[in-house]
Amino acid sequence: GFFDLEVADSLASTNSRLLEKSVQGAPHGSCVITEMQTAGRGRRGREWHANLGGSLTFSLLWRFNQGAGFLSGLSLAVGVALMRALNQAGVPGAGLKWPNDVLHQHRKLAGILIELQGDMLGPSAAVIGIGINLKLSSKVLNRIDQAVVDIHSIGGKVSERNLLLANILLHLADVLNEFDAGGFSILREEWLKYHAYQEKQVLLMLPDGNQHEGYLLDVADDGALLVRTAIGKQRFTSGEISLRTV
Ligand code: BTN
Incomplete structure (x- = not known):
């Protein structure tokens, strides 16, 4: 059925779990959710830390007829779905940082980790992993080496996390169909x-x-960042740079 949900008390990583299931033929729309990850992963080899129930952590499998080469703007598209759901949930003041962090006043509220399967031309699959900070413990906050924020501290309702999850999945389905x-x-x-x-x-x-x-000018139709630097207008893909505020 749609969505095919697996809910676990604890897992190493919902992305790792869903990548395994995908290789074994899990259907389009499969979703893995857990209360607690013991080895949550971030982009660029970083870790995703959270206490039990401290963040909403889940992954969604989406299969595409097109090759992985078509999926360059996918992580930005997923950011759009998160913003739609956060706006609907009445979480104020969130914004996107290229390529796909969700920020609230320069602090990170949510992260996205997309892992692709398949080759550049044939059919491909994306495991779309999302972590949204709900209510982080001070112990976890001390372990995280960047500025973070959670839904609780910006006036959102942590008790409505199931509703938030459902809305994100619905917005993701819309956005991914538009993207496709x-x-x-x-x-x-x-x-x-x-x-x-x-x-x-x-x-x-x-x-x-x-x-x-650099001065951020625009994003291109394929999701690349267009920047004005001292040597002129430049174009970057997500593997090439990350951003910091000046
Ligand atoms: C980042 O900001 O670097 C991406 C963080 C992605 C974290 C989520 S939590 C659910 C899914 N499973 C993982 O191991 N990571 C992603």
Whole structure:
């Protein structure tokens, strides 16, 4: 059925669990949710930390007829679905940081980890992992080395997490169908409305550790970031840079 839900008390990582299930043929729309991850994973090899019930952690499997090469803007599309659901839940003041963090006043409220299966041309599958901070314990807060915030501390209702999850899944289905039909380009204008750093000066961190300042101009139809730097207008994909506020 749709969505095919697995709910577990504890798992290493919902993404890891769903990647395994996907290889074994789990259907489109399969979803894994857990109260607690013991080895939650973030982007760029980072860890995702949360206490029991401290964050809403789940993953959704989405199968595409097109190849993984088509999926470059997917992580931005998922950010749009999260923003729609947070707005609907009345969580105020959230915005997106390219490529796909959800921020509240410069602090991270939610993260997205997308892992692709399949090759560039044939059918592909995406395991879309989402973590939303609900109510983090002070112990966990001390372990996290970046500025974070949770739903509880910005006036949202943690008791409505099941409703939030249901709404995110419904918005994800909408957004992913839109993406499947037209790519990121049809979601681009909506993404820009939520962009926290649109036309702002930021630091671009390169994987080699170098950093440059840049002015955020736009995102392209494939989700690439367009930046004005000292050497002119440049275009970056998510593997190439990460952003910091100046
Ligand atoms: C990031 O901001 O770096 C991405 C964080 C993604 C965390 C979620 S929690 C559910 C899913 N399972 C994981 O192991 N990670 C993602």
